[in-house]
Amino acid sequence: MLRQITMDIMNIENNPHIRTTCPTCSPHAPQSHEVLKRRGGNSGRGDGGSRNSGDLLVRCTECGTTHTITVEPTRTTEIRIIVSKDEDSERYMIELPLDHEVYVEDELLVDDPSADEVHLVEVTSIESNTKRVESEVAGEIETIWARAIDEVTVKITIHDRTRTESERLRVYGDKEFVVGGIEEIGRKRVKITRIKTYRDGFQKYAGDVVLAKDVKRAYGERESEHRIMPHTKENATRGGQDRYRRRR
Numbered sequence: 001m002l003r004q005i006t007m008d009i010m011n012i013e014n015n016p017h018i019r020t021t022c023p024t025c026s027p028h029a030p031q032s033h034e035v036l037k038r039r040g041g042n043s044g045r046g047d048g049g050s051r052n053s054g055d056l057l058v059r060c061t062e063c064g065t066t067h068t069i070t071v072e073p074t075r076t077t078e079i080r081i082i083v084s085k086d087e088d089s090e091r092y093m094i095e096l097p098l099d100h101e102v103y104v105e106d107e108l109l110v111d112d113p114s115a116d117e118v119h120l121v122e123v124t125s126i127e128s129n130t131k132r133v134e135s136e137v138a139g140e141i142e143t144i145w146a147r148a149i150d151e152v153t154v155k156i157t158i159h160d161r162t163r164t165e166s167e168r169l170r171v172y173g174d175k176e177f178v179v180g181g182i183e184e185i186g187r188k189r190v191k192i193t194r195i196k197t198y199r200d201g202f203q204k205y206a207g208d209v210v211l212a213k214d215v216k217r218a219y220g221e222r223e224s225e226h227r228i229m230p231h232t233k234e235n236a237t238r239g240g241q242d243r244y245r246r247r248r
């Protein structure tokens with residue numbers, strides 16, 4: 001997810017698009033336009049100052065009409081955002097347009113200037129007027145609470161014949177966990193049997209897919225040794241091939 005979004009940011013910078021009305025094909029409803037040229041304002045990369053202001057020469061992506069629009073500078077606000085990451089939490093500031101509506105479960109990008117990184121986070125709670133709310137415009141928000149979802153720790157409970165153990169897996173938030181799928185955890189091969197999610201309870205049918213950021217806990221069974229080595233005679237005579245076919 002993070003890689004995807006980073007790419008999108010780069011695309012916006014290299015080949016920016018903007019939604020605005022088109023005098024030819026869409027005079028009343030905003031429509032996607034390619035930005036061809038900027039005049040005035042700054043580079044438009046949002047480095048402060050008169051960010052995003054000035055005249056833009058744009059081309060309608062529907063009908064190809066080229067026209068000039070004037071963009072008012074975006075008024076923004078800095079909001080405190082507390083990002084939890086495993087058991088820790090970090091405090092950052094996020095800059096958002098004043099009228100930008102923030103909802104619980106929204107994904108936001110948070111700059112971490114100390115590490116020169118950008119974190120992808122999911123909003124878990126919004127504080128406005130000392131109350132917790134489900135949504136609010138940026139200008140009215142005191143604090144945003146969020147959890148980091150770019151890299152997450154997935155907890156997996158592994159049943160191994162008579163023992164049950166717990167492992168933690170550090171993965172990208174967009175990594176897919178599949179019920180019935182095999183995860184390599186250290187030297188163990190673990191077949192995922194159920195996944196408890198943050199929002200939708202248990203997923204337990206083979207083929208159910210949950211992204212790592214949504215996994216509250218995964219449950220699995222350790223694949224026994226003979227299935228790790230499909231070439232042994234023992235495996236060939238114990239239905240191992242069947243399992244291998246299903247796994248692919």
Ligand SMILES: [Zn+2]
Binds near residue numbers: 022061063065
């Ligand atoms: Zn048009």
